[in-house]
Amino acid sequence: MFPAEDSVFQEFNDLCRKLGWRVTASRLAVYRYIRGNRNHPIVDEVWKAVQRQQPNISRESVYRILTDFVSKGVISLIDRPNVIARYDSNSQRHDHFYCLRCGRIFDFNIDEVDEIVRSKLNKFGRVDRVEARASGVCQECLDRELNSK
Ligand SMILES: [Zn+2]
Ligand SMILES: [Zn+2]
Known part of the structure; x- marks a missing residue:
């Protein structure tokens, strides 16, 4: 089901177990991109990167996944007034x-x-x-x- 069951996959798998989440390919793809990313990406950057593995993923799905990650403290949201939301892999x-x-x-x-x-x-x-x-x-x-x- 998942092409690369590497250490990031294991890490995400553990995280999902802890959060009571199902591991989905979309969540994993977002996690792969955002984990260790120090560029404070905006949602469109995350979306573009994730599309390489999940060509059909919608921007809304990526946004929803990011919001779920934020709500669980996996990543944080930088609230900078008047600009587009940015996400921080460093929680x-x-x-x-x-x-x-x-x-x-x-x-x-x-x-x-x-x-x-x-x-x-x-x-x-x-x-x-x-x-x-x-x-x-x-x-x-x-x-x-x-x-x-
Ligand atoms: Zn500069
Ligand atoms: Zn930061």
Whole structure:
């Protein structure tokens, strides 16, 4: 049924068992693409990649699978106002640097940010998630600008 029963398949199989889900070829294909993907893809990028294995899969199905993954904490959703949803394969707490030139989003991790924000926000109630956002111009874009001068 599944062409490649490799370690990713095993991992996904275990995950589905834990979540009480059926392993479907579509879910597996989405998982394969998103797992370890550090590019914070939007739904259309995931869809395009998954179509290579599942030519008939609809955008809606991919979107629904991603939403299910988010609801179970398998991946997370980056909520950036006014832009298309992006998904993050890294469900561990981490921070983001947005390059305003090329639009890429980079991961970084400063644990102190988490501690400081939590300690300052506990008066508001329960803090579930802390994410620092920084924006600017990434090194690659800076180099490109320098070289074009
Ligand atoms: Zn950049
Ligand atoms: Zn990230």
